[in-house]
Amino acid sequence: MSDYIKDLMAEVKAKNPVEPEFHQAVEEVAESLSLVFERHPEYRAAKILERIIEPERTITFRVPWVDEQGEIHINRGFRIEMNSAIGPYKGGLRFHPSVNLGILKFLAFEQVFKNSLTTLPMGGGKGGSDFDPKGKSDLKVMRFCHAFMNELYRHIGHNTDVPAGDIGVGGREIGYLFGQYKKLKNEFTGVLTGKGLNWGGSLIRPEATGYGAVYFAAEMLSTKNETLEGKVCLVSGSGNVAQYTAEKLLELGALPVTFSDSNGYIYDEEGFNREKLEFVKVLKNVRRGRIKEYTDEYKSAVYFPIDPNLSYNPLWNHKAQCAFPSATQNEINGKDAQNLIKNGVYVVSEGANMPTTIEGVKLFLENKILYGPGKAANAGGVAVSGLEMTQNSMRLPWIREEVDNRLRMIMKAIHGRCVEMADRFGTPGNYVNGANIGGFLKVADAMIDQGIV
Numbered sequence: 540m541s542d543y544i545k546d547l548m549a550e551v552k553a554k555n556p557v558e559p560e561f562h563q564a565v566e567e568v569a570e571s572l573s574l575v576f577e578r579h580p581e582y583r584a585a586k587i588l589e590r591i592i593e594p595e596r597t598i599t600f601r602v603p604w605v606d607e608q609g610e611i612h613i614n615r616g617f618r619i620e621m622n623s624a625i626g627p628y629k630g631g632l633r634f635h636p637s638v639n640l641g642i643l644k645f646l647a648f649e650q651v652f653k654n655s656l657t658t659l660p661m662g663g664g665k666g667g668s669d670f671d672p673k674g675k676s677d678l679k680v681m682r683f684c685h686a687f688m689n690e691l692y693r694h695i696g697h698n699t700d701v702p703a704g705d706i707g708v709g710g711r712e713i714g715y716l717f718g719q720y721k722k723l724k725n726e727f728t729g730v731l732t733g734k735g736l737n738w739g740g741s742l743i744r745p746e747a748t749g750y751g752a753v754y755f756a757a758e759m760l761s762t763k764n765e766t767l768e769g770k771v772c773l774v775s776g777s778g779n780v781a782q783y784t785a786e787k788l789l790e791l792g793a794l795p796v797t798f799s800d801s802n803g804y805i806y807d808e809e810g811f812n813r814e815k816l817e818f819v820k821v822l823k824n825v826r827r828g829r830i831k832e833y834t835d836e837y838k839s840a841v842y843f844p845i846d847p848n849l850s851y852n853p854l855w856n857h858k859a860q861c862a863f864p865s866a867t868q869n870e871i872n873g874k875d876a877q878n879l880i881k882n883g884v885y886v887v888s889e890g891a892n893m894p895t896t897i898e899g900v901k902l903f904l905e906n907k908i909l910y911g912p913g914k915a916a917n918a919g920g921v922a923v924s925g926l927e928m929t930q931n932s933m934r935l936p937w938i939r940e941e942v943d944n945r946l947r948m949i950m951k952a953i954h955g956r957c958v959e960m961a962d963r964f965g966t967p968g969n970y971v972n973g974a975n976i977g978g979f980l981k982v983a984d985a986m987i988d989q990g991i992v
Contacts, residue, residue, distance in 0.1 A: 543576065543583065544569045551592060558641025560868060564648050564893060565592055567900065571975035574964040587983045591651060594644065596620040598694055602668060604686035607678050616687050618666035618694055618702075621647035624985040627698055628664030629654055629921060631705030634712065638667045645868070646705075649892055650921070652978030653914040656953045659925035664700055666691070672707050674827070684715035692720050697728045697931070703924045704733040706867065709779070709824075710745070729931030732924035736936075741927035743942040744920075748890055749783030750943070751919015751950050752863055752911070756888035757791065758954035759909040759970070768792035771810070771859040773884070775799045775852075776866035777823050777830050780890040780917070784863045785816055797854055799866060800830040804854045807833075807840035851875050858882050865890030873898035880906050889913035904969060915953050915974035922949045 540548075544566075551565050569588065576583045598618040605611055617640065620628045630650040633643070643665045651663030668687060672680050695702060704713055713733045720730055727739075734740035743750070757767055770793045774781050777798040785795040794810035798819060807815070818836055822828045834842045843853055851874035855862065862884050864870055868891065871879070876899035879887070887903060888911040889895065895903070895912075903910040923946055930936055937945075957973030960980075966972045 540570060541573050541576075544573050547589070555641070555644070558644060560645040560893070561641045561648065563869075563897060564645040567897060567971070568648075568652065568975045568979070571972040572979055574966070574972065575976055575979065578964075581987075582983050585987055587986055588979075590986065591622055591979075591982065592648070594619050594621045594647065595623060596694075597640070597644075598666075599640070600690040602670070602683065602687050602690070604682050606682065607676070612683075614668050614670040614683070614687075616666070616668045616690060617643050618691060618700070619643045619647040619664055620694070620700055621663040621665070622651045622982060623662035624982050624989060625655060626660035626662045627696075628700035629661035629703070629924065630663055630665040631667075631703045632708045632712075632716075633665070633667035633705040634670045634672050634707030635667070636669055636671045638669045642868070643667060646892055649914050651982060652975060653918045654921055654925075655978040655981045656915055656956060656974060657918050657922040657925060657949055658952055659922060659949075661921065661925050664702070665705075666702060667705065667708070670707075672712065677711065680712060681715045684712055685719040688716050688719040688723070691716075692723045695720075695730055697730050697928070701729070701924075701928060702731055703921070706778070709733075710735060729928055732927045734927070739927075739931050741923060741930055741942060742937070742939040743946060744923050744927055745779050746783040746786065747923035747946055748780045748917050748920030749785075749865065750787045751922065751946060752780070752784055752865070752888045752890040752916045753787040753791065754919065754947050754950035755911045755916040755954055756861060756863070756886050756909075758951055759886060759888070759911055762958070763909070766791070767861070770794070770861050770886075771796060772861040772863060773797050773855060773857060773859045773879075774863045774865055775804070775854055775870060775894075776864075776891065777819060778865075780865040780920075781863075782816065782820055782823070784865055784890055785811055785819075788863075789813060789816065793861065796857065796859070798830050798833070799854055801845075802829055803831060803842055803844040805830055805833050805840045805842050806854075806857060807837065809839040851878060855879050856882065859884050861886040861888070863888055863890050864894035866894065867891055868893045869896050871895040871899045873902060875899060876902040880908065885909060887911065888916040890917050892917065900971060904971065907968065910970055912971050912974050914978060915957050915970060918953055919946055919950055922946060
């Protein structure tokens with residue numbers, strides 16, 4: 540690490556104490572960009588990275604709401620508008636008890652580079668609340684969403700900031716949020732993405748992140764003249780990203796064998812098929828049950844509850860060739876990375892945001908694993924959000940095949956950009972450097988063009 544990057548990281552940590560996820564995200568990007576600053580000191584002189592690190596706007600607000608029993612609740616709401624150099628702020632809303640300023644800043648920072656890589660004109664942002672929708676009635680969720688939008692609507696707009704869903708914010712929550720925005724603003728506009736198909740949504744949007752992660756893995760394998768056909772795949776999570784990762788894997792002839800939730804994971808040695816996957820979709824999306832219930836239906840599977848005393852996640856300790864972390868940040872640590880490599884995994888495509896620790900990333904790179912970092916591999920979700928924005932502007936929906944084909948072409952372009960940038964800066968095969976540099980250069984050039992703003 541250069542002295543410049545060391546000094547930069549010391550300043551970031553001093554200015555943003557108790558935000559380890561944000562520090563981690565900045566450090567990973569900064570290390571890659573040291574290669575750029577050696578050749579292009581003009582970016583360093585203009586303090587482009589320092590300006591990207593500092594959000595353009597940080598909004599926090601209280602969200603008071605009343606449940607159906609008349610009890611008053613107070614939650615915190617956030618929106619981080621990180622960077623708008625290449626387009627309106629774009630990024631999800633996360634409803635989860637773990638939400639805090641540091642996590643949202645890390646997500647918004649990553650979003651800037653991810654959105655840049657999509658080739659679409661979108662800036663980066665992120666938001667959410669410490670509200671937990673899990674297990675709550677539709678009425679409770681609706682009342683909270685309406686209260687949340689009562690403040691958020693002042694800060695968003697289809698040419699300003701276009702939120703989407705994230706953890707805890709699915710079709711139900713987007714519907715309630717959009718309904719309240721429409722009532723407050725008295726206009727029907729594409730201010731949120733992930734909408735229902737009957738009122739401005741796009742086909743393939745729920746599937747996009749998972750499909751995109753698989754398309755990216757296929758592109759990485761193609762550099763070795765291989766395909767996903769017959770590959771055993773470990774998938775974490777059991778939400779949209781994990782479900783549609785498994786769906787696309789099955790379509791391409793691979794065999795997913797795991798799913799997880801916050802209580803534990805299942806391992807089905809026979810692998811999932813379409814019938815089993817449909818059971819998981821109904822279990823998680825309709826019944827909102829726990830993944831353990833899968834083993835009641837399919838005796839071929841074994842359930843492993845989370846053991847907080849373990850220093851590793853046993854989900855990543857099974858024989859496989861591919862891994863698709865699709866749950867949450869830092870779910871793969873150094874020990875997990877070692878277990879994956881030991882068990883024959885040589886392709887890792889991240890469906891979640893920053894699911895691998897810095898130690899884990901270094902092990903993947905040292906062992907020449909085909910490693911697709913989240914800002915590249917999971918960019919399919921925001922890419923189709925961008926396509927939804929385009930359709931809303933045109934007032935014209937596209938058919939499923941057209942959206943899926945555009946998604947595949949975008950993921951192919953992202954992969955090509957990563958390969959090109961890694962080669963240009965002397966680290967061939969390093970998708971981390973390729974993604975960070977490729978995402979940075981487009982934003983940096985736009986910022987220089989626009990002056991000190």
